[in-house]
Amino acid sequence: MKKIKAVVAVLLCFVMLLSMAGCGTKEKDAGGSTTTVEKPKNEEDKMKAYDPAITMTFNKSEVVTAYPEGMDAQNNALYQMWEDIMGIKVENSILCPSSSMTEKMQLAIGSNEIPDFGIVDATMMATLIKNDMVEDMTDVYNDWATDNLKTVTGQSDNALFAPVTRDGRYMAIPVANTLGDSYPIMWMRSDWLAALGLEEPKTMDEALDIAMKFATDDPDGNGQKDTYGLYLDKDLNGLDHIMSAYEVYSKDEYWVKKDDGSFMAGCTDEKAKVPLAKLAELYAAGAIDPEFAVKDTTKEEELIAAGKIGIYIGYFFNPLGVMKDCVKNVEGADWVAVKMPPAEGVASYKPGVALNVYGYMYAKKGIEHPEAVVKMMNQVCDGFAAPDLAKEPTEFYTKFNELALDDAIRTAGPNNLMPFQMQSNINWGEKFTAAVEAGEEHVEGKDADYQNVISTELPEEMSWAWKKVYLEGYLAIDFSNVRYSDYAGAPTDTAVKTQSLLNKQKLTDYISIIMGDQPVDYFDTFVETFNSIGGSKVAEEIKAAAE
């Protein structure tokens, strides 16, 4: 015993000593005072280059895996262009694939050394704000953002700002993405439709009937019952978009404001029983993979590539994924992009979508030029995201399109070589279709993709995929008709504690209803459970926060 005591004593001493000496040496003040920023004197100032150039550190999510010869994420033509045109040298102090970014940023926050500016998600933003590590961007944004930028980031009455607004102040600026990336599209095997003599569905109910027929009527004509109508995986990807047809908004963290001003989690809406019952019917009839609940996306998508699935609810870019493999694997396979139909008796399809942002742009507390962040966004907006809003082509626009003509840069993706990108809700499908009809050789802004669409050298299935994406998928998007969650503010105290549980509850109970382990009326029990483990409390907190 004595031995152990002595050892413990010695160890304790070591820990104490080292605690004093070793770690956490940097007890820095978090910037403390806010920098005062000059106001722009005129419109030109908002786009003017810094002279001499300034250097700013940044967290770059790396998308490119194969860079053009001699270039990398730091030293490339697009970063150089940034420096030339804006006088801003962006230094990637954190450079990693997006899958690691959350972890890297959490560590950077934990050690209080975040980059000067960066793009993070709303969750990370909440941590940054809570730790008082970022500049209040309200005034900087109001003073320095061009009208064009305000049009793009301020779309839908500044809805994109909601998650980063605290007491009416903007703590970061949303980096807008196109709604297209989150707007659902119903992809259907057109060869199967033809084989069974079916029409494209006008209502969701018809679509689900077709899904049933795809499973029972042997659409691939091989005499075996080996096809599934509808794609579904263990995360229930696609389900929320089916729900939207029935005016149910079941996405995680999606809140619906009721007429009396109170809030309800979209997934607890009673109307969900109808589509759930239909899905349970499909499952029971074998129109959904019996093992969908144990397969993740990658695994379940193998069935698409193998030509076993008839309806996939996804996005405009999906043909570039496993759908192209399906076309290659299965003789005669083809897909058609169908506009998401509403349920019977519902006027139009309105998807519940997540806020269309790449993330939120913060400026670290205490940096010298927080307005530089806005100036960069001004440039990207006029020169890349929304050139149609600019009165005349900017230097950025001209130079970008010039660089994009270079084969190597085009293949790597000029947008991915920039520090960050931004998108507005342009329907590129219309532009590309018009350009193809007119026999144009280039489409500025998206020339890299356009070259792929018109290329005659790509493998057949790739060529097919590019054409599907831009000449068909994109056209099934309706930017004007979407719905956001009625509450998109910071997660409330209870939400922080219980959100993950709520998500899990929804997932497991929905799945057990679809799989028939529970009857549809079990939905009422689910709602009770959901509310009792935190749902009601979050709803109340949201109501209070919204007021």
Add this chain to the structure above:
Amino acid sequence: MKTTKKATTGLMPVKKTLGSRIASDLRNNWQLHLMILPGIILVLIFKYAPLAGITIAFKDFYPARGIFGSDWVGLENFQYMFDLPDTARVLWNTLKIAVLKIIINFPIPIIVAILLNEVRSNFFKRSVQTIVYLPYFISWVILAGIILDIFSLEGIVNKTLNAMGLSSVFFLGDNSKFVGLLVGTDVWKNFGYGTVVYLAAITGVDESLFEAARIDGANRFKQILHVTIPSIAPIIMLMMILNLGNVLNAGFEQVFNLYNPLVYESADIIDTFVYRISLVEANYSLGTAVGLLKSVVSFILIVSSYALANKYSDYTIF
């Protein structure tokens, strides 16, 4: 490996002052101290200095204020952890999976090593030895995909069951089967490591012991029982004690890549649970508190099993 305890206590009564004892030790053994020094310095810097971070578990950690500047909150983070609904179940799952893994993982490499040792051809022996080690090097992300194929309803295992006239088993979605799947695939991935260690120990057993046993008329089985196993007992003990430290590590990578909503009930473990919570908001203190809890339990288990081994079998492993 005879204990030196007696000798040490025997010296104790001669009370010298601590200072003079240290002085004499330094004079006699300065070379030994010198040899240890570089390693100890590195350990102090890279292992002990960060230990100060354990205090995060007792603080409301605000990065901007640093580890020492954040406010103490006592056991609040632990309280928080135990207050979360689900914690009891998650703890139970963790213990259940980890303990099962420790128990099953323990004998298999020993058995395989003993059987492998009975193989005559050296080439065959070495090849098998190398091959069984291979799954150890493939990450769970990759293995998970393969496991899903093997155990799915259409997979080879179920096809075999069907061929034998048995009905299909939904291994991946059945709570009563899934834990078994976790343990089994964990053995698959890791048993090669232990096997190689034990095999090395067995091949080193003094041949004269087997000779003697044979003369006494012991058959193979008896030789294994009375010569092989006692001979490798120390390494078995060492591996066992080191493994006990894993009693709260049910294997995040594995569970995370294999589990699904149907089996949350039986397979959700501390680490996956904390992972999902921190997706909503990064909670540095909670993560550290969980880590500390695991370490304390491990340390208690290792120290007490070490003490037991020392007391009852005279092995001094450390």
Add this chain to the structure above:
Amino acid sequence: MNSGLKSKGIGHRAFTVINTLLMLALSAVCLFPVIHILSVSLSDQAAVAANEVNLLPVGFTLASYKVVAKRAAFWNAFGVSVERVILGVLINTVLTVLMAYPLSKSEMKFRARRYYVWILIFVMVFDGGLIPNYILVKDLGLFDTIWALVLPGAVPIYNIILCMNFMKQLPDTIEEAAMVDGASYFQRFIRIVLPLSKPVIATVTLFSFLSHWNSWFDGKIYNNKSVHYPLQTYLQNLISNSDMTNASDAIENALSNVKTLQAAQLFLTLLPILLIYPFLQKYFTKGLTIGAVKG
């Protein structure tokens, strides 16, 4: 080696057959994932996407390897891994034997031993957690250097315990004879203990090699620039980044992160282990031998 009983009854023969079959079955089970990965890497992408590949390639092609051959990031990461292995194994091994020798002395001779041992055991279990480690490595200026991958794990405690147990078993008599001749600890260590410990040194060298070659988490945490990633970190990122959440990802993945390419890179990563491991194995087998046995 205890091969062979003189009397070979039927029971014995049956045992040999069953045992051989069992070993073959085990090998098959363990070889399967490797063969699967190899086959995927040699198959046509579309067939792989449809999960048609099991044991044999479908639509045999070397296309993946041609692409990987030209992929700078992969070979760069390969280089980082080689560098870390050489440096890391060297440091690990030197420190291991240096520490194991004094710790193998009895407490009578070296009373401080037990303090040192428990200092090591303690941190085998307790860890400061991610953030303090991160801050430390950052403050020491090791970020984005090879040292961040080598120094934090420079003292492999598990290996030291193995090595220490081995050295304890060495016959005292030789060392005592040398002591009578007036040899110091240093001299005895260099002249007597080290040569006798060759097998265990090979063992811990192998362990260090494997753990350095295999680890990816430190590479991800302690590097802010992806050019400094070791191979396993690079691979980990590749695989976890293959989700498509927006158009950019979809395009990138369709072009250069398909499953066949991932498989080719995975297989190339396993290759050094497949080549080096059997080679080191003969030392390894002898290694633990004397160390672990004989109480």
